[in-house]
Amino acid sequence: MTAAGSGWSTGRLERDLELTDADFARIRQLIYQRAGIVLAEHKREMVYSRLAKRLRHHGLTRFSDYLARLERQPEAREWEAFTNALTTNLTAFFREAHHFPLLADHVRGRAGRIRVWSAAASSGEEPYSIAMTLMETLGQQAAQRAEVIATDIDTDALGKARAGVYPLEQVSKLEEARVKRFFQRGRGTHQGLARVRPEVAAMVEFDALNLLAPSWAVQGPFDAIFCRNIMIYFDKATQTRILERFAPLLKPDGLLFAGHSENFSYITDRFRLRGQTVYVRKP
Structure with a gap:
């Protein structure tokens, strides 16, 4: 009995769109350049599943046609959709929790304006x-x-x-005191959701970058x-350029x-390690 007639899956991805080796190589090159x-x-497989939605949206069946369309229109809005599709967003409230007490200690007692940049805000x-x-x-x-300046590609x-609305299940993982202080629970049609309180949202400015x-x-x-969990997607040369540009934007002890x-x-001498995955700008 063949696998097709046995009622069992072969484990292969059923594809209705054509993605050649050359297409995949071109996608890798374009997202690196962009x-x-x-x-x-x-x-x-990830590339296929994510970009397939864009091809179907445009009524295309071949990735080569989609890529040709992109390259004919270097300023088209579709480039934004292409980039969004291939960007990985894995985040959580107070992820890598040891960083936040360090931030608190760093700003505590300081006079004047306090400014923090979240460079991969997701x-x-x-x-x-x-x-x-x-x-x-x-x-x-x-x-x-x-x-707080928050940017992302x-x-x-x-x-x-910007909407600041999250599943209550996600928010409920925080301490109850934080949930009460910083979130509003949804009711009616918003049941099961929580929204960041206006006074918190007012502190954050979002922008594409x-x-x-x-x-x-x-x-x-x-x-x-x-700038957390984004550098792993860049090669060493790109990491170096970004770190060199970060340094002058920080205060002397930033x-x-x-x-x-x-x-x-081992990438740049503009920073020295201060603690677990925390660096300080060198004078």
């Missing part, structure tokens, strides 16, 4: 966690003198971040920069927070 993302060879959990930490540390004055994720762009629409100085699997010690 966003600095290095796609490994084993990401082929759907907003990280910048809102930063804002909550600043409110807890600085008290009611936080909203007046603290600012993925405009779909930024749309979710490509870390590979020749210029950034952000201005320092910052007390801290969070902190740079990295992801748990990222190590910047």
Whole structure:
């Protein structure tokens, strides 16, 4: 009995769209040029599943036709959808929790304006966690003198971040005191959802930004920069360029927070390791 007639799956991905080796190589090249993302060879199935939606949206059956369409229109909005589709957004409130007490200690007792940049803000959990930490540390004055700049290349994720609405199941993983202080529980048609309170949302400014762009629409100085779990998608040369550009945007003792699997010690001499995945700008 054949697998097709046995009632059992062969484990192969059923494909109705044509993705050749040349197409996949071109996709890898384009996303590297556009966003600095290095796609490994084993990401082929992920690429197919994510971009297939775009092909079907345009009524196309071959990836080569989709890529040709993109390349004919270098300024088309479809480039945004292409980039969004290939961007990975894995985040959570107070992810890598040891960073936030370090941020609190760093800003506690400081006079003047406090500014923090979340450079890979995704759907907003990280910048809102930063804002909550600043409110807890600085008290009611936080909203007046603290600012969180939150940027990301993925405009779909930024749309979710600006809305500030999350499944209650996700929010409920936080301490009950934080949930009560910083979120509003949905009712009626919003049952099962929670929204970041207006006073927290007011501290965060969201904007689209490509870390590979020749210029950034952000201005320092910052007390801290969070750039976590994004550098792993870049090659060493790209990582070096970004870190070199971060340094002058930080205050002399400014902190740079990295992801748990990222190590910047051997990439640039502009920072020195201060603690677990936390770096300080060298004078």
